[in-house]
Amino acid sequence: MPAQLQIKNLYKSYGPHIIFEGATASFSTDQKIGVIGRNGAGKSTLCKILTGQEDMEEGEICKSADLRLSYLEQHDAFGPDETVLEFLKRYTQKEGWKCGKVASRFQIKNDLLTTPVKNLSGGYQTRLKLTAMLLPEPNFLILDEPTNYLDLNTLILLENFLLDFDGGYLIVSHDREFLKRTCTSTLEAQRGNLFSYPGNVEDYLDFKEAQKEQRESIHKSITSKKKQLQTFVDRFGANAATAALAQSKRKLIEKLDSQTIEVGHPMGSVRIKIPSVDRKYGVALRCEDLAIGYPSRLVASEIHLELERGDRVAVLGENGQGKTTFMRTIADHLSPKSGTYRWGAGTKIGYYAQHVLSMLHPLEDVYTHLKKNAAQGILHQDILNMAGSFLFKGDDVEKKVSVLSGGEKARLCLAGLLLSKCNVLLLDEPTNHLDFETVEALGLALKNYEGTVFFISHDRTFVNLIATKILDVKGGRIIRYPGTYEEYVYVLEREARSGGPREEVQDPKVSRKDSLVQEQEKKLAPSSSEAPKKLTYVERKSLQSELKKLEKRLQRVEGEMNLFRAEKDAILKQFAENPTSWKRKLSDRAEMLTKLVNDQEEIWLALQQKTDDMRERLG
Secondary structure, eight states: OSSSEEEEEEEEEEETTEEEEEEEEOOOTTTTEEOOTTSSHHHHHHHHHTSSSSOOSSSEEEEEEOOOOEOOOSSOOOOTTBBBBHHHHHOOOHHHHHEEEEEEEEOOOGGGGGGGGGGGGGHHHHOOOHHHHHTTTTTEEEEEEEETTOOOHHHHHHHHHHHHHEEEEEESSSOOOHHHHHHHEEEEETTTEEEEESSSSHHHHHHHHHHHHHHHHHHHHHHHHHHHHHHHHHHHHTTTHHHHHHHHHHHHHHHHHHHHHOOOOOTTOOOOOOOOOOOOSSSSEEEEEEEEEEEEEEEEEEEEEETTOEEEEEEEOOOTSHHHHHHHHHHHHHOOSSEEEOOOOTOEEEOOOOOOGGOOOTTTTTHHHHHHHHHHHOOOHHHHHHHHHHTOOGGGGGGGGGGGOOOHHHHHHHHHTTTTOOOOEESSEEEEEOHHHHHHHHHHHTTTSSSSEEEOOHHHHHHHHHHHHEEEEEETTEEOOOSHHHHHHHHHHHHHHHOOOOOOOTTTTSSSOOHHHHHEEEEEEEEHTTTOOOHHHHHHHHHHHHHHHHHHHHHHHHHHHHHHHHHHHHHHHHHOOOGGGOHHHHHHHHHHHHHHHHHHHHHHHHHHHHHHHHOOOOO
């Protein structure tokens, strides 16, 4: 397909810093392009130029007549008291039914359409922006860091939408898994230019690594040949009988100099070394009947947890459910509403919060801030190495905080925290503002860190790399998730496909009946001292409505139970037919599926009993 959008000979700089120097690229409405590059390479600048939010110094943008371009707004365009539907109708000038239809793709429907936008969580406000972006029926999208601050549920919905989108798009993201799943082409911003590759990000990085190895091999061969020739010149250049031959060797050396290949710095070369801490054993954190929230609002209660030292705990859940509130509470920045939490003896806590940027001193330079936060015994070179890992290289360490961008300030705070030698790290969205090679370098460093880590993140590569325990935050509860992170994501992906809510995950210490069944039992069971009363019309209608909900729930649980059972049977059949195919990962999966089937059976039985009781009451 011919290009619908082109950028030619782009020049752009900010003061002395050159972003683009003659960059050229073209895009068509059948391309799914992931944009990668180091922080400061120009990814966001490219998006702003293409959408007209910034001017270029030189160059040309060409758009075909049939291009319908749309982009994800970074700012909030909501009116102060607008409802969801009112905002969509005003902002897009589309009919209400059409607004509702597109919004439902992101599970914004029914009562949510008449909810004031200001009452929505951050995740749902982003879903609303996505809806507004799609209503003009574009055929090419530009999304600059759409995954920042998105909860995993919304991220999966966006991912599924993009996979079905009948058009092209350009996505800037630090989330490698997201790019790998949604993009089939790659564009890298590097050294003032744009490089296109007709494959996904994994293929492109493999290609770059192969190129690097080839360049290193050629470079090594040329260097070796030059060394041999120089030895000959040094030995025989002064001899009259061999002077002419030596001169020819000098010319050959000059020719080889012109063929020398620069060996660049590939993506993924970032290394982060966290200063070591003393390894301790025993309980790191114990919560007993803990309730968290704010003076006028309870967020979560009845929290019973016990986490070990050395655990790396992912705190997961939808935005607005209480992840940050929990983190602020155990960081001692927010008082519990009731109950207790207690850290193990000798704990030194470092907290990276979303508001931490406001704590920086504007007149300090980068090095001074890092030096001030570094623990005793940290060497000057260690501080410079950490600064370099977070892209403060050379003279960058002399920059004042007041001139740093928001992303640079976030990286500076994170680098300072890692130098502090705390044996417990609390990290709230640490991967925002980091390019994905730095995200993965941080993940590897935390994986080898000997302390304890609690972290909030929706970057699947990052979570999968380091998490050893999962806390599931939902519906006023914070519990240990019994499965792996892969299983957690699998449940959310299945929910996104089905359009229904994910099943509650119960703490293994409590009854396997889910909370809905328990609530219905309390609500509908007659008192033991009273005879059943005749139902009024309103009570009958209410009971019939509840029965329909339970019947649908029963069908869904039965379907999930059958899916788990079928997957387990397939694994066991594979082992029986081909014993050499046995793998520990598959065996562990079969064991987990057995547990999930048993759990679903207990929920199914409880639901079945409840529906039978309701039918009996209805006669």
